[in-house]
Amino acid sequence: MxxxxxxxxxxxxxxxxxxxxxxxxxxxxxxxxxxxxxxxxxxxxxGECSYWACMPSKALLRPVVARADARRVAGLSDAVQGPLDVDAVLAHRDYETSHWKxxxxxxxxxxxxxxxxxxxxxxxxxxxxxxxxxxxxxxxxxxxxxxxxxxxxxAVVPSLPGIADVRPWTSREATSAKEVPGRLVVVGGGVVGVEMATVWQGLGAEVTMVIRGGQLLPRMEPFAGELVAEALTEAGARILTGVSTTAVSRAGHDGPVTVELDDGERLEADEILFATGRxxxxxxxxxxxxxxxxxxxxxxxxxxxxxxxxxxxxxxxxxxxxxxxxxxxxxxxxxxxxxxxxxxxxxxxxxxxxxxxxxxxxxxxxxxxxxxx
CATH class of the missing domain: 3.50.50.60 (FAD/NAD(P)-binding domain)
Known part of the structure; x- marks a missing residue:
């Protein structure tokens, strides 16, 4: 060197x-x-792929998707109803990223x-x-x-009132987080948004997706976004379409995040992920x-x-x-x-x-x- x-x-x-x-x-x-x-x-x-994108995201997704598939298989579904071992999933993610070395x-x-x-x-x-x-x-x-x-x-983080104090997640924080947030708001319905919503909902978070447009994965065929929306909803996620985030705030240094939407609704979460472009x-x-x-x-x-x-x-x-x-x-x-x-x-x-x-x-x-x- x-x-x-x-x-x-x-x-x-x-x-x-x-x-x-x-x-x-x-x-x-x-x-x-x-x-x-x-x-x-x-x-x-x-670079990004090895430590904050391709490798960690797929390591996190694999057990979540495998369990979802198994739950739909006759004769196997009853055996896979319990929660995932979060510590084991995160440890495998760390292994796949070489522990960020x-x-x-x-x-x-x-x-x-x-x-x-x-x-x-x-x-x-x-x-x-x-x-x-x-x-x-x-x-x-x-x-x-x-x-x-x-x-x-x-990752692009929009210039919103209160954004600096919220310390929002981007794709980096979403793929390297050390624990599961109790509640997670995901802003954006593209690839990063749906992959990370799938991961953290599958690992036990309550996920709400805020989508400015009318569907998930807008650059793909409509049926793809529809199928993913169905699966996320089945897993317990809430998907809000046709709405935009207007302001965010965090109570204290480690308190909950309040998310204000343009339709007047206010959401509360432990973390907020912006997956709104590059x-x-x-x-x-x-x-x-x-x-x-x-x-x-x-x-x-x-x-x-x-x-x-x-x-x-x-x-x-x-x-x-x-x-x-x-x-x-x-x-x-x-x-x-x-x-x-x-x-x-x-x-x-x-x-x-x-x-x-x-x-x-x-x-x-x-x-x-x-x-x-």
Whole structure:
């Protein structure tokens, strides 16, 4: 591993900002092509999917959905009527996330010959990247051929009266919570909303879903949302549609949360989860130093190269083509191959346009699965 208190500058063929599944795959393809590669990560190597999304959410969902299925099987239903062992479920979730330790993924990146920099990566100019460590030490890296932005996306929390004092859950808190809340309000009926409502209702919480639109999973076929709503209602959840949250407040530091709705109803809960969309992690990335807008989604071609650039790539969620881990990994392999080809002075193989753009097609052409009951 490369430490931040060593040499203060370095030059690489490729610099990757973000070491989630997308950044790891870009690095792997670059190294396989013989390109020297630096990978920068400010949190855990392995990213959102490994610690706060795919892995923990599926570990939590599996026993809940398996029990629900078993309860519908003749001859088996009576044997599975009791509650789940919450401690065992949470312990298995912790195991699947490696207890939020990234040693194994660090070892994998090191095994392919990538240099790891722990700290905040930021563009400072064309092919220039700074890395600021937790102790404030700064290093400067130069990319001979490409910089790949693989910083992913973050949960959006709406600006509501009282929101700062409530300390709301996002997908991160929902997948890493250490105990079951007695009452949970879930705002949003998309994938994160229905998956986490399924989990915590199944583990014993009283769940109320607040949906601004008319159905769950609005980007999928209507029958999918209807079936999930039926299953959640059967499990005991309450689903409110056509209503919006107007204000929230918490009594004291650890008291209950009051949720005010635009139809006049007031809900009380122990925690509130906002599953109301994603935004790109590009706010403090130095995009302004290369003529781009901080906080924006980055528009790319089909090799994931940013429009108007011959060196900057945006791979995964940040390009807004498909906010799905498996699609980000496919993009990473495309981008890695394109970077390698261009570094060797040859154009990448031509490909037909792939996938769908979220802003125009609502992921319509992208295969995806919602894991719920």
């Amino acid at each position: 490369t430490d931040l208190d060593g040499v203060q500058s370095g030059e690489y063929d490729v610099v990757v900002i973000g070491a989630g599944p997308v950044g790891e795959n870009v690095a792997d393809r670059a190294r396989a092509a013989g390109l020297s590669t630096a990978v920068i990560e400010s949190e855990l190597i392995g 990234d040693d194994g993924q660090v070892g994998w990146l090191e095994s392919i010959g990538a240099d790891i920099y722990r700290g905040k990566g930021r563009l400072t100019g064309v092919r220039q990247v700074s890395v600021t460590g937790a102790d404030g030490t700064e290093r400067h890296l130069t990319a001979r051929h490409a910089v790949a932005v693989c910083t992913g996306s973050r 935004a790109p992690r590009t706010d403090d990335l130095g995009l302004d130093t290369v003529g781009l807008e901080p906080g924006s989604w980055l528009t790319v071609d089909d090799s994931c190269r940013v429009d108007g650039s011959d060196w900057l790539y945006a791979v995964g969620d940040v390009n807004h083509r498909a906010l799905l881990t498996h699609q980000g990994k496919y993009q990473a392999r495309i981008a890695g191959a394109a970077i390698a080809a261009r570094a060797q002075g040859t154009p990448p193989l031509e490909t037909d346009p792939w996938g769908a753009h979220a802003a125009t097609a609502d992921h319509a052409a992208v295969p995806q699965v919602v894991f719920t009951d």
